[in-house]
Amino acid sequence: MKPFDYFRPGSVSGAVALAREQTCFLAGGMSLLPMMKHNLAVPVALIDLSAVPDLNGIRKTGDAIEIGAMTTHAAVASSVLVRETLPALVALVVGIGDPAVRNRGTIGGSLANNDPAADYPAGVLGLGATIVTDRREIAADDFFVASFTTALEPGELITAVRFPVPLAAGYVRFRSAASRFPLAGVFVARFTGGVRVAVTGAAPSVFRVPGFEAPLAKDFSPGAIEAVSVDPARMLSDINGGAAYRAHLVGVMARRAVAEAMG
Amino acid sequence: MKISVTLNGVAVQEDVEPHLLAVAWIRERRRLTGTHIGCDTTQCGACTILLDGVSVKSCTLLAVSLDGHAVTTIEGLAANGQDLHPMQAAFKENHGLQCGFCTPGMIMRAVDIAIHRPEADEAEIRRELEGNICRCTGYRNIVAAVFAGAQAMRAARDK
Numbered sequence: 001m002k003p004f005d006y007f008r009p010g011s012v013s014g015a016v017a018l019a020r021e022q023t024c025f026l027a028g029g030m031s032l033l034p035m036m037k038h039n040l041a042v043p044v045a046l047i048d049l050s051a052v053p054d055l056n057g058i059r060k061t062g063d064a065i066e067i068g069a070m071t072t073h074a075a076v077a078s079s080v081l082v083r084e085t086l087p088a089l090v091a092l093v094v095g096i097g098d099p100a101v102r103n104r105g106t107i108g109g110s111l112a113n114n115d116p117a118a119d120y121p122a123g124v125l126g127l128g129a130t131i132v133t134d135r136r137e138i139a140a141d142d143f144f145v146a147s148f149t150t151a152l153e154p155g156e157l158i159t160a161v162r163f164p165v166p167l168a169a170g171y172v173r174f175r176s177a178a179s180r181f182p183l184a185g186v187f188v189a190r191f192t193g194g195v196r197v198a199v200t201g202a203a204p205s206v207f208r209v210p211g212f213e214a215p216l217a218k219d220f221s222p223g224a225i226e227a228v229s230v231d232p233a234r235m236l237s238d239i240n241g242g243a244a245y246r247a248h249l250v251g252v253m254a255r256r257a258v259a260e261a262m263g
Numbered sequence: 264m265k266i267s268v269t270l271n272g273v274a275v276q277e278d279v280e281p282h283l284l285a286v287a288w289i290r291e292r293r294r295l296t297g298t299h300i301g302c303d304t305t306q307c308g309a310c311t312i313l314l315d316g317v318s319v320k321s322c323t324l325l326a327v328s329l330d331g332h333a334v335t336t337i338e339g340l341a342a343n344g345q346d347l348h349p350m351q352a353a354f355k356e357n358h359g360l361q362c363g364f365c366t367p368g369m370i371m372r373a374v375d376i377a378i379h380r381p382e383a384d385e386a387e388i389r390r391e392l393e394g395n396i397c398r399c400t401g402y403r404n405i406v407a408a409v410f411a412g413a414q415a416m417r418a419a420r421d422k
Contacts, residue, residue: 004281004282008327029323033323046281098308099372099394
């Protein structure tokens with residue numbers, strides 16, 4: 001790893017004030033540190049968020065569930081509040097990495113990284129969550145821009161993520177046997193106003209499938225999307241699976257996620 | 264940067280470079296070589312330590328992140344450095360190792376399982392060991408050892 005400066009500010013404003021060209025915020029480090037080992041990320045300074053209060057924790061705010069950016073996957077998985085209101089999100093986080101990784105990895109870090117195969121973006125986009133930063137609120141539909149790219153401005157810091165509580169939701173993924181990342185992961189959420197379907201792992205960035213959402217809004221059952229397919233042209237093709245295979249998996253995982261949501 | 268760490272129960276202070284990994288600090292500076300480096304990519308778990316009682320992979324952790332926290336390595340488990348910890352004893356009794364390279368990480372992860380999921384059955388233990396790889400593939404005895412060790416830790420606690 002290349003040398004860098006290290007800061008551990010004690011407030012959100014202090015953290016943001018330290019940000020400049022080629023600095024990185026350090027959350028759990030589960031993606032950033034491996035990238036730095038391979039010189040894929042070479043920050044001149046790390047701004048460690050571990051001493052910033054108020055970034056950690058899970059609370060109910062009105063009808064929504066708000067998860068602090070530094071909350072670990074393990075904390076989300078063991079939260080009674082999340083288990084009761086967003087069980088599909090628990091199903092999602094318990095499949096991230098492995099137990100020791102879940103003890104360090106955070107929701108804010110995962111979202112800021114926007115790895116095309118990460119699980120969290122599917123849950124955040126599928127539930128239509130709101131990403132809260134030091135300066136504004138960003139709708140999930142506007143947040144995930146492209147592979148490893150988000151709507152965050154340079155130096156903008158995620159402080160929390162606010163999830164609406166759906167009537168029902170389900171998340172099912174098909175993992176690569178080697179990397180354990182999803183080849184296709186589909187999050188389905190049913191609200192009074194309609195259905196949202198978000199897919200991760202299959203394309204360069206997480207995406208919604210209106211072709212699934214419309215029929216599911218009329219008939220929330222796996223059979224409703226049996227005849228609907230996604231276009232292989234937009235899928236990834238790599239050593240783990242070709243585009244046609246991934247497109248097929250998206251359909252299968254979506255139907256299983258609907259079945260999961262139906263309980 | 265100066266870090267203050269409670270390492271295996273002993274308060275330690277040391278100046279470290281920000282880019283020094285926790286596992287390098289433990290092995291090379293503190294000379295506690297029971298914590299192993301297997302894959303160096305957060306996958307194999309040979310470098311697992313307890314950070315404030317919770318298992319983490321020290322190859323994907325900065326030494327500066329240990330500042331102000333308590334670290335337990337495999338060397339810190341045996342009381343007074345003599346009597347084996349119940350989980351170590353269980354690995355010995357159940358022959359939960361072949362070459363032994365993964366064993367320190369396995370045991371640190373197993374202690375976490377025993378503390379946080381004391382009632383874990385075999386299936387749950389297997390799931391909870393997902394991040395620790397044994398390339399001798401001796402998982403059967405490892406799982407038996409974790410089960411027995413968790414029971415022994417529970418019995419010791421209830422005594």
